[in-house]
Amino acid sequence: MSHSPHLPHPRVPVSRPLLDLSQILFGCFLAGTSFNVLLRPNEIASGGIVGLSLIFSEVFGIEPAFLQWGFNFLILVIAAKFLGRAFVFRSLAGLIALPAAVYLTRFWPPMTGDLLLGSLAGGAGVGVGMGLVFRANGSVGGFSALALLFHRRLGLPVDRGLILLDGLVLLSAALVYRNAELILAAAICVAIVGRTARGLLNGMSHSRMALIVSELSPEIESRILTEIPLGVTKLHGQGGYSGEEREVLMVVARAPEVMRLKRLVKEVDPNAFMTVCDAHEVLGYGFNSFAVTPRAERPVGLAPAPTAK
Template sequence: METTQRHRPYEDGLAIILGSSCAALGLALYHHAEILIGSTAGMALLITYATGASFGPVFFVINLPFYWLAWRRIGHQFTLKTFLAVSLLSWISWMLPAWLDIGEVEPLFAALLGGSLIGLGVLFLFRHRGSLGGFNILAVYLQDRYGWPAGKVQLALDGLIMLSAFAVLPVANVIYSIIGAVVLGVILTINHRPGLYTGVSQS
């Protein structure tokens, strides 16, 4: 009979490092190609494109209000792991220009590879009961509080981000952004299914 194996703390820590690093590199490609993603990362990118502010600090600040919801609705372990992942991603994104000089990047390549890297990063975190914060926490809260379907809420919020992009980015860049979102979604859909991965974090 198959038993569920629990994650050890160092395994959770490694997943947070790998997941945040993969996502940070993918977002760096997005940033360089001036394309977009949904959730709070998309909000941070929009602010960055519109104001020239650094993505890392903006992403960190935008996520702050969501930790309270996560703590109340999902639990302290998830909240702590999410806070660590967001903090690490923000720091890596802030430091990355000093570590890596990215030359010219085709937007389609950025959408495909960047979306894949972000998807893998999120997958690492999901499998260790963490996340990169943002709208998924709000969607769960609104579903619990008002009965609004979380999936539809998430889709509506991400759609608003994409619509807002038309005010800041060329139409072609928004289309590439949608392609990247599809790639990310496919990776999560294929690889994050009930019963496919059964590891549970230790208390």
């Protein structure tokens, strides 16, 4: 891969346990507060252990924080044998802090009584909080642990496991509340939580990846490197119909640079073939540093979305 000397140097990951712990605690506090001032007053079951605790609280009258501690601890004990000590240790801080935040803010006054506003703002608050926890290499156990356990024992994809578990929570809410508006609000909240957490984890500023096929690829490559400047990777390509061999240029650019790239390619070769697609997580030189958490054990970064568990 060719690089311009003007490209920024890659960041080197450093160990920052105190900063990570602070981020986990703040994320849990934000999620717990959003639950108490936005979701709980409007009876919005947001999915995951948080939503499940609200349903059980409605039926049995038990404080949701105690239910969250109990559910998360039970799940973590069951999953510990299969997910390893590292996952358990990463989950302890969040497991303790999130229900603690829910308990300490349980008497805070509600911010709104509107279902739609509560589901949107509450989902965003919980999503940002969980996103901060996940970015700090943490976890709160819960359904994320169960989904990983199902994946390792049953081969069920993690994203499908989360969808199945959240679906059961929404079904339980439907049976308990018997209110269509509450169920719709809960479904909106689940989607917002997942989208917000995933966006915060992967980076809110999406990049784009362009593939360029042209007879004038050397000139295009030279001008991209010197004028924008961006890195260029040269791939070997062969036409399926013609059988002709062509050089394919792969370029990853941030959103503001895409229009400059398009204009440059058009100037050099108006007949060039160019496709541009979203690149939601770009890691490496000039972009984000690689996450420390092994992908196989990552509790989030899942499709379609991670939720507050």
